[in-house]
Amino acid sequence: MTIDPASVPAANAYKILIGAIVPRPIGFISTISDSGVFNLAPFSFFNGVCGDPPVVCFAPNARTPPKDTLVNIQATGEFVVNIVSEEIAEQMNFCSGNYPPEVDEFQVSGLTPVPSDIIRPPRVLESHVNMECKALQVIEVSARPWGGSLVLGEVVRFHVDDAIIDSRFSIDPDKLRAIGRMGGTSYARTRDRFDMIRPA
């Protein structure tokens, strides 16, 4: 089956993207508004993009008015990426609803905001890994209804739970228990793994 995305409704191309590009890591993003309201929302068009300096990116969908996360980053230039493990999956899901800007998703979800080291948005205490980020660039990829922006941010501090990392900076996936996003309403665990050594 061959599909020219220009000839089908945008929702269909979107469904193919989210069903085929799996498993996607989840960037659970905390921000703060100009007026000091905390926001917390998950994004699965998210990944690392550069090792040195460490840079991450995520892609908020286009909305009218724009998503709180994007508005806050444009106002403050700062955000935190929190990693989502099995233990906080349901709390994360509470944060994916459409709430007005004055709603603090930390309260909605019951997750605990704790201060970051060098930026204003709080990090999620229950996440095993937090990355304090300063925005480098916001690229508007497309303003169409299923379009969005791309936010690039440099990680300026990592917070890593001592229980999941060793002295060589290797993270134990069985202690992290990260979850990934699949298509539809589905998520994947990361317990079912195998190893392959890259050829020399």
Add this chain to the structure above:
Amino acid sequence: MIIDPASFPAASAYKILIGSIVPRPIGFVSTISAEGVFNLAPFSFFNAMCGEPPVVGFCPGNRNPPLDTLANVRATGEFVVNIATEDIAEAMNLSAGDYAPSVDEFTVSGLTPAPCEVVRPPRVLESPVNMECKLLQIIELSARPLGASLVLGEVVRFHLDKTIIDDRFRIDPDRLRAVGRMGGTAYCRTRDRFEMIRP
């Protein structure tokens, strides 16, 4: 443990990134050089970036000379994203070695190049999803040794094995059997799943 990446070796921050941003989808990218040599290589700093138009992005790490994939995308403006599944995981891994530009990783891996509709690079026949892409933009994020570029491309054709998709464009993950990248030498399957309805 609190880590200021500026005060640690770059490899440490990189290890934290790849160990914690998991599971990562794999963009198995095919390209063609200006001379016509096919190339095939996997990238896990990869994801969808936009729904309309459909846009994907992946991040070749810096090399000197540059990775063949990046050189080819620069020269031709085209690439194909092939989805990596359990069935072709070992073949994909064979293509991940550092080979000279003259080497065709289709030959190394035993995968089959099939023609595309609107771009010149071939797609991987054994992959149940191929996305023909035209280059939109290359963003050089950093020139440092562990730096990378971000390649953004618009999907101009999807090829889908019709056994994995229904008439409402939903892909069955148990038929796709995609694999994802973890830290170190680890990969994960996508069989162990659960559902959550958005509130």
